[in-house]
Amino acid sequence: MTPSNPVDPVAKLAEAKARLKAALAEAGRDAAVELVAVTKTHGPHEIMPLLEAGHRRFGENRVQEAQSKWPALKARYPDIILHLIGPLQTNKVADAVALFDVIESLDRPKLAGALAAEMTKSGRRPALFVQINTGEEPQKAGVLPTEADAFIAACRADFGLEPEGLMCIPPAAAAPAPHFALLAKIAGRCGLNKLSMGMSGDYEIAAQLGATQVRIGSALFGARGTTPHAPVAS
Numbered sequence: 001m002t003p004s005n006p007v008d009p010v011a012k013l014a015e016a017k018a019r020l021k022a023a024l025a026e027a028g029r030d031a032a033v034e035l036v037a038v039t040k041t042h043g044p045h046e047i048m049p050l051l052e053a054g055h056r057r058f059g060e061n062r063v064q065e066a067q068s069k070w071p072a073l074k075a076r077y078p079d080i081i082l083h084l085i086g087p088l089q090t091n092k093v094a095d096a097v098a099l100f101d102v103i104e105s106l107d108r109p110k111l112a113g114a115l116a117a118e119m120t121k122s123g124r125r126p127a128l129f130v131q132i133n134t135g136e137e138p139q140k141a142g143v144l145p146t147e148a149d150a151f152i153a154a155c156r157a158d159f160g161l162e163p164e165g166l167m168c169i170p171p172a173a174a175a176p177a178p179h180f181a182l183l184a185k186i187a188g189r190c191g192l193n194k195l196s197m198g199m200s201g202d203y204e205i206a207a208q209l210g211a212t213q214v215r216i217g218s219a220l221f222g223a224r225g226t227t228p229h230a231p232v233a234s
Ligand SMILES: *Cc1c(COP(=O)(O)O)cnc(C)c1O
Pocket: 038, 040, 061, 085, 086, 169, 199, 200, 201, 215, 216, 217, 218, 219
């Protein structure tokens, strides 16, 4: 805890885990749901307490921001599992494959081709999730629901990629449950069994509707400010 961050992420993490557990019990769902701590805009001084408490799974939405803090943290804690949860440009694919263990934003053939080539070249094989634009929002990344089956088939047949699951970000103003249910339905018919869905405001609902991982930021760290984080001292 620092004066600029009155929130205690370790206590908040315990609270979120307890709420997840209660939501799963309420739904009669006997499953482990991974909690991805989303650390965008937050610096090493806020992340370190979670690492010291044993948490290892984290998410960032920008390659460049992640590069500025995670190599040093991964050097100290080699078992960190880092998820890319934001859009990926093809010119950042090599950097993303080098740094991330899970890439959740696969959403177009050009990116599938670039990822396949880089994975062959580097020998690194991050787990891949296909992002679905369940709300069909024009400004949002992701494959349209009507195009999901064909895109997933193309990932397998044309690019030799085997996505592990699906990811979605429901429209901010909408009730999230129908979007989570749609994601689960698409995954089911495409033979995928991992679902990345649910954020600070709706992770309990997502867990009840089949999430295998939830992505939680502000519920752990408080509201995101605009102050850039300090670099990691090495
Ligand atoms: C920022 C972000 C989150 C976390 O959002 P909170 O509401 O702060 O929990 C989850 N998923 C994605 C894709 C994000 O960009």
